[in-house]
Amino acid sequence: NAGVTQTPKFRILKIGQSMTLQCAQDMNHNYMYWYRQDPGMGLKLIYYSVGAGITDKGEVPNGYNVSRSTTEDFPLRLELAAPSQTSVYFCASSFSTGQGNYGYTFGSGTRLTVV
């Protein structure tokens, strides 16, 4: 099992450019998440999905969009990149039932710099 795979690992964007961060999981997890982590800081939830076709905003959704057309894939779209979006982006997945959730599996991250 590959777990959660994120691409690319590094990217430099110019202000105003757009890009898509890819995330795929092969564990048949129903929940998927996108977090950003700024240097020395904790994890902030951008968007999450409870299953294919269902997405919802997290704490910091502005400037981002997501889609979940399949259980496996959960891409994050950055439109009109801004320096404030310089960060490390982590995709994660988990299996959650009505009774609770299990541990998250994180991808290795995408380090994005906007210049």
Next chain:
Amino acid sequence: GQQVMQIPQYQHVQEGEDFTTYCNSSTTLSNIQWYKQRPGGHPVFLIQLVKSGEVKKQKRLTFQFGEAKKNSSLHITATQTTDVGTYFCAGPRSSNTGKLIFGQGTTLQVKP
């Protein structure tokens, strides 16, 4: 709103010393999870505690869940340089148990 807080934010210890990080929630939690993030790495799930007063051990790591299920601790005995990293606690959001709220983490530095 619901908050999960960790203290201390940073801790520097000499190799061989013990280390403890504390996690406090503003609400009662159904469970608490702990993650470790090595420098430059990604968070890795360590453990989940579910029962009030639960204590679990993983080698030199001891995890506790408070009786009121609002606090937790991670204790490392005789730290090693391999313990370096940031330790996060996380609990389910009251509104959606599939979503975790993470503490801000405790960064551990170990001097050899």
